[in-house]
Ligand code: FES
């Protein structure tokens with residue numbers, strides 16, 4: 001079945017089953033491989049994108065639930081004011097270790113700052129608690145969010 005979805009400002013027509021997760025449409029149909037697969041069960045945050053500006057786990061978002069929502073992925077987040085600040089802070093503080101979780105981390109962090117420009121430490125921890133990092137970069141992530149919020 002054909003679905004028209006809007007990703008990073010461009011409308012794409014994709015021909016997939018309605019229960020296909022958005023993650024696989026992004027990666028396998030549209031070739032946007034910046035969004036990662038981790039658990040497939042909304043438990044790790046690696047697949048985080050924005051749906052209408054809200055951080056969402058694309059591994060559990062069936063394509064037939066997306067409708068006309070605006071989807072933003074890691075490929076375009078740097079073009080937003082908050083996303084640009086987040087990515088600069090990530091580089092300045094050398095947050096990344098292996099990198100696998102980091103596109104999801106950046107998407108959650110940028111959604112946080114877009115809705116709450118000056119979060120407290122506990123608000124940062126709450127917003128980021130669903131994004132798992134096996135390399136343990138949590139302290140640098142929190143510092144980078146605080147730098148981006150300044
Ligand atoms: S792959 Fe979606 S939350 Fe883990």
Ligand code: FES
Pocket residue numbers: 096097098099100101102132133134135136137
């Ligand atoms: S940087 Fe390696 S999993 Fe987070």
